[in-house]
Amino acid sequence: MLDVALLPGEYAVCRLATDAALRPALWAELGDSEVVSVSWSIDGVSVICPAARAPAEAETDWRCLRVVGPLDLAVTGTLASLVAPLAQARVNAVAFSTYDTDHVLVPAVRLGEATAALRRAGHRILD
Numbered sequence: 001m002l003d004v005a006l007l008p009g010e011y012a013v014c015r016l017a018t019d020a021a022l023r024p025a026l027w028a029e030l031g032d033s034e035v036v037s038v039s040w041s042i043d044g045v046s047v048i049c050p051a052a053r054a055p056a057e058a059e060t061d062w063r064c065l066r067v068v069g070p071l072d073l074a075v076t077g078t079l080a081s082l083v084a085p086l087a088q089a090r091v092n093a094v095a096f097s098t099y100d101t102d103h104v105l106v107p108a109v110r111l112g113e114a115t116a117a118l119r120r121a122g123h124r125i126l127d
Helices: 078-088 108-120
Strands: 003-006 011-016 037-041 044-050 059-067 094-097 102-107 124-126
Touching: 003 108, 059 078, 059 108, 078 094, 078 102, 078 108, 102 108, 108 124
Parallel strands: 003 124
Antiparallel strands: 003 059, 011 044, 011 059, 037 044, 059 102, 094 102
């Protein structure tokens, strides 16, 4: 069983060009319950952030679930224990990790289904 915190507010996901400039407001003065993830690849820059901080071209309307951590890097199966019940419930998920823990985005309109699936799998959802 995992304790999973539902972060407040909506989140956004977007892909920018590989040479895109990131605005400092994207990550400046993050609150305790906010997370920003930026990943670079040959295909572009992927950004996950609170919707209020998102670039204009972002896809919004996601909610973010965070495993209460920190987690030991040697722990295995944490992300799978979240994504598998969501997949079984046919809820889309975007997963990402930080050094300390794992996060899963689910569509805001499917949040009730997502949290119900996670509870059925034995996880505790903290609002």
